[in-house]
Structures are given as structure tokens and as C-alpha cells.
Amino acid sequence: MNDDTLLQLEQRLIEASLPFAVTTVIRAQPPTSAWVGAQALVEADGALHGWIGGGCSRAIVIQAALEAIRSGQPKLLRISNAPAAPEADVENHAMPCASNGTIELFIQPTLPPPVVLVLGATPTALEACVLAQRMGLSVAAAAKVTVPLAALGLPRVIEGFDDAAFALLGPQLVLVATQGDGDEEALEAAMRSPAAAVLLVASQRKADKLREAMRARGIAPERLAALHAPAGPCIHARTPQEIALGAVAGLVMLRRLLEQERAAEVSGAGTADKLPVVRPCESMASVDLMPVRYVNPVCGMEIDIASAKYVVDYGGQRLYFCCDGCKVEFEREPGKYLAIARQRETT
Known part of the structure; x- marks a missing residue:
């Protein structure tokens, strides 16, 4: 499977809101059939698409990818029999292949948004x-x-x-x-x-x-x-x-x-x-939020603000109107109608 096909599969999984993980080889030390930049995609059912080296390390990579999908966290993976100093955040596994090479991979999970x-x-x-x-x-x-x-x-x-x-x-x-x-x-x-x-x-x-x-x-x-x-x-x-x-x-x-x-x-x-x-x-x-119904400051009609079509933002306030005529009238004399609205609030 080439890179273009992997990208198409990735896009389909994203559109279907399905989780997956992309594994990328970031280091390869011969003898190994993997190369730096080789990629594979692992689905939530364990299906692997692409290439990250021979079958010896396949099960390890799939298991690590599934864990990354479950946790939602990326992983750094090292598969090798060569001695190495422990590194934080690097998960080490023995290389099961007789070739005895080394590969290191980065696993990035992609989860559907909540x-x-x-x-x-x-x-x-x-x-x-x-x-x-x-x-x-x-x-x-x-x-x-x-x-x-x-x-x-x-x-x-x-x-x-x-x-x-x-x-x-x-x-x-x-x-x-x-x-x-x-x-x-x-x-x-x-x-x-x-x-x-x-x-x-x-x-x-x-x-x-x-x-x-x-x-x-x-x-x-x-x-x-x-x-x-x-x-x-x-x-x-x-x-x-x-x-x-x-x-x-x-x-x-x-x-x-x-x-x-x-x-x-x-x-x-x-x-x-x-x-x-x-x-x-x-x-x-002590602040109560805006009521669902609102009194038009021009004509006094009660407005359902959820469905109001005529709206004006003025002086840090949002005002609602029953029709374009009231909206235009307010815009002509905003001070007058704001004063009327304040008077209504106090009565």
C-alpha cells in the first residue's frame, strides 16, 4: 500500500469517526527490511495496512498501536536486542527476528472527537x-x-x-x-x-x-x-x-x-x-442570564430571541426587534429607545 492509499484510508476513517494509529519508522539499523519513513496504519480491530518491516515485529507494533488507540497517547517504540540505556517514554521490546536488526517507531493515534x-x-x-x-x-x-x-x-x-x-x-x-x-x-x-x-x-x-x-x-x-x-x-x-x-x-x-x-x-x-x-x-x-423572551424597545412587543431575525448590537448590548421597521427606527434614534427600555425595566 503506497502513501497515497494510506492517506485515502486515513481520510475515510476520519470521516467515519473511527479510531486508528499511524506508525512511522524513525530509525532502522540493518539488517532489517524497514526503512526510515516507512509507515503503516493500524485500525481498532488490529488490521495493519502499509509496511513497517518484516512479520517478526508486526505483532509487537499492532499491540502497541492498539494500546495507543485505547489511551489516546502517542508512543515511542524500540524493537532491538542490542543493549541500550533506558530512556524515558521509550517502550522497549526484544527483536524476535533472527536477523537481529533494530527498528524504532513513532505511533500516533487519531481518535474521533468527543x-x-x-x-x-x-x-x-x-x-x-x-x-x-x-x-x-x-x-x-x-x-x-x-x-x-x-x-x-x-x-x-x-x-x-x-x-x-x-x-x-x-x-x-x-x-x-x-x-x-x-x-x-x-x-x-x-x-x-x-x-x-x-x-x-x-x-x-x-x-x-x-x-x-x-x-x-x-x-x-x-x-x-x-x-x-x-x-x-x-x-x-x-x-x-x-x-x-x-x-x-x-x-x-x-x-x-x-x-x-x-x-x-x-x-x-x-x-x-x-x-x-x-x-x-x-x-x-448573582447574575441571571438573558431571558428567552425579550421586549422590543421600539413597539413594546415581546420577542422570542431564539428565532428573532432583526438584531442590532449597540453599546455592548444586543437588541431584538419584531420587524425591519422597528430596527430602522431604533437605529435612527437609539438613545431615545434605550431610555424607554431602561424605564420599562424599572417599572
Whole structure:
């Protein structure tokens, strides 16, 4: 199998979200049929494609590649009968071939990105979907109304908060960003999913209330330990975009911690750091997130911000309008309508 064919196979496995490892010969000391730069690809079932030398070392390489796939960590492998000083991070094996040569290999595993399920169609949820994809995560979404999610081009969108559909999807992480639109229903479905961690976009006060609601709905205390709220580190977020940024930072952190745990389990080094509960800073503890419904500052109509089409960013705020006429009117006299909006908030 030539290099082009290996690359094509690698691409097919990536597109199919299947794990594999690429082994590259980085040193070859004769007598051996391997050469520096020779490569092979090992699939999760142990099938080897390519060439890394004769059959004598094949079983050793396959076993090491499978271990790398399980741990998610790369390996340096040395197969030789020649004496050598121990080196950190180099795995040594005796050369079983009568030729008695030496080969050294680098094994790089490639694993499918973890599946992240985002619940909600709020502006925060939509922003989180986009950011999480940019972070290399495999993103699916679910909401009671899925129309706002359609433009994101996600591979999987689920209508409603369906336990069975979530179990079939098998997400590693769930981000609940419903923000007032079916919070309890969404969070319960998330907690009953197989996800290793559930992140909740909410203030600390609201998160505490939802924890109590989950207990009342029969979620076991040990399962509630997987709930992380607030969803990410404190960045003093105010806008939906900023809130989404913090939440996705939480997803990235938990992804890496899960990888560490998997590597520690495979190596037998014991359990890595437990998944942390992300604590809010004082300023975030009392901040309630943006409501799902919003009052148009021009005409006073109530707007569903998840499906709002007419939006203006002004002075660090995002404002929503029912029609283009209201949007244009606001842009003509923003100060006037911001004052009206502030007056409504105080009455």
C-alpha cells in the first residue's frame, strides 16, 4: 500500500469517526527490511495496512498501536536486542527476528472527537454550537423548536429532549443552554444520558434550584455529581456570545480531563484528576442570564430571541426587534429607545 492509499484510508476513517494509529519508522539499523519513513496504519480491530518491516515485529507494533488507540497517547517504540540505556517514554521490546536488526517507531493515534450535545436554541446555544465545532468537537443539538439550528449545518439535530434519542447518540458531554425554555425537562434528559459530564448555563442561584428539581425527579446523588454549573470558568460574561465562550471553555477543559483519565486507566497509573466542579466568581454568582423572551424597545412587543431575525448590537448590548421597521427606527434614534427600555425595566 503506497502513501497515497494510506492517506485515502486515513481520510475515510476520519470521516467515519473511527479510531486508528499511524506508525512511522524513525530509525532502522540493518539488517532489517524497514526503512526510515516507512509507515503503516493500524485500525481498532488490529488490521495493519502499509509496511513497517518484516512479520517478526508486526505483532509487537499492532499491540502497541492498539494500546495507543485505547489511551489516546502517542508512543515511542524500540524493537532491538542490542543493549541500550533506558530512556524515558521509550517502550522497549526484544527483536524476535533472527536477523537481529533494530527498528524504532513513532505511533500516533487519531481518535474521533468527543460528541457534544447542546440543548436549546437560544443565542447562547447557537453560539456555543459554532464555537464548539471550531474547537474540533463533534456537535449535535436538540431543542423544542429546531428551526434556529437549521442554519448551523450540524450533522445531527434532535427535536425535543428525548431520552432514547440521546442514549442512541451517546454524547460524551452535554451542554444545557435552554436558559428558561424547558430547563427542567432538558436537564433531566441530559442527566439520564450516558454523558460523562453535563454542563449547565445558569447562575449559581438558578443552578442550585435546578439541582433540587433533579433530586425531586429521581436523579441519584452520584449522577448529580456529573453536573457542572456554572458551565465554565468565570470570564465576567454578559452577552450570549461571551456566555457561550465561557461554556465552550468548560467543554474543552472537561474534554482534556476525560482524556487524562482514559490515559491513566490504560497505563494503570490510577485515576487522574477527578472532573472538577467549576465554581463561579462573586460577580457571576448573582447574575441571571438573558431571558428567552425579550421586549422590543421600539413597539413594546415581546420577542422570542431564539428565532428573532432583526438584531442590532449597540453599546455592548444586543437588541431584538419584531420587524425591519422597528430596527430602522431604533437605529435612527437609539438613545431615545434605550431610555424607554431602561424605564420599562424599572417599572
